[in-house]
Amino acid sequence: MPPSLDFASQAIRGAVFYLTAVEFRDKAKPKYCVLLEDYTPRANLLIVCLTTSRMEFRGYPSSVELPAKTVPGMPLDSIIQVDNWTEIDSDYLLCKKTSRYLGRLPEDKLKEVNRAILDVMADEFIFYRIAPPH
Amino acid sequence: MGDLGFVPTKLQEVLAYIVIHSQGERGSIELAKLAYLVDVESQSLLGRTMTGEVYARAPKGPLPRSFRSALQGLLGHEIARSEGASGGFTNSPKHCHTPGPKPRFTPLSDRTESAIVTRVLARYGMLSPIALQQAAYDTPPMKKEGLGAGDDLDFRTVPADPVFSKWKGNLRNGKWRDASYVRLLKEERAETQELLADVP
Numbered sequence: 001m002p003p004s005l006d007f008a009s010q011a012i013r014g015a016v017f018y019l020t021a022v023e024f025r026d027k028a029k030p031k032y033c034v035l036l037e038d039y040t041p042r043a044n045l046l047i048v049c050l051t052t053s054r055m056e057f058r059g060y061p062s063s064v065e066l067p068a069k070t071v072p073g074m075p076l077d078s079i080i081q082v083d084n085w086t087e088i089d090s091d092y093l094l095c096k097k098t099s100r101y102l103g104r105l106p107e108d109k110l111k112e113v114n115r116a117i118l119d120v121m122a123d124e125f126i127f128y129r130i131a132p133p134h
Numbered sequence: 135m136g137d138l139g140f141v142p143t144k145l146q147e148v149l150a151y152i153v154i155h156s157q158g159e160r161g162s163i164e165l166a167k168l169a170y171l172v173d174v175e176s177q178s179l180l181g182r183t184m185t186g187e188v189y190a191r192a193p194k195g196p197l198p199r200s201f202r203s204a205l206q207g208l209l210g211h212e213i214a215r216s217e218g219a220s221g222g223f224t225n226s227p228k229h230c231h232t233p234g235p236k237p238r239f240t241p242l243s244d245r246t247e248s249a250i251v252t253r254v255l256a257r258y259g260m261l262s263p264i265a266l267q268q269a270a271y272d273t274p275p276m277k278k279e280g281l282g283a284g285d286d287l288d289f290r291t292v293p294a295d296p297v298f299s300k301w302k303g304n305l306r307n308g309k310w311r312d313a314s315y316v317r318l319l320k321e322e323r324a325e326t327q328e329l330l331a332d333v334p
Binding site: 052056057061083084 | 326
């Protein structure tokens, strides 16, 4: 059963999408993105960070390692690189032609992402409430 | 043609931003309280107020001392004013503020500042006037003992946000960003931006 494309169930921190509409240079290393924040100044604006399969990023405070199959549909080991964040239109992420919803990060990985964000993020980004006060 | 030479104060930018990004109209007292809550939030996160204004402890809540002139300076341009029923909050008619017809500037181009105001609007923007007043009264500068009507408020009583304090400490400890990491990240980000820019 494919995951629902209903916005309410996907627009949650830690939702993982496979970007199908972009041609990355190295096709053997497909990119995935992780939704970090939907609480932004514009209604359709989301913040995501991109994963990488360049293992040179391993061990940095900005990196969260994601073993293969941590999320269904991610066959290779990869790294969530929270320094590599970008703004994206919600229509783009929620359109079947441009992206595919794979699932959500497990809680422990989400905590690691929050830790990484607190450790490395730049001024403008932290205000999107990635790691709200508890 | 608008006055292109107009240079707004930071308070005017905050007021214009609040009105433009509000659903529906805003009353004067409501605007003053929201601007105050923006400054409380800014003090907590950044260690300084956003507007740099001096606030008085007025009967209906905190009031920037230059509020009246700041708001007056925006009328007919960034903000339009009409009169409506007060809803019992005051005895006089309510001044209702909506986005104006001839804006001369785009308020708060700094993303950090606009994010703080957005955060305040999300938290307090939908409150009733009474609830908003209570929220303002619950802040440390208003609760400080010994204050009377008309006294200046002291924003140094606002505690620093613990998460942001930790984050700022971490930023100072950024020596791990060596040359090879910076190069890797630059490549990754360039690829991301380039590819996403081509998406129809």
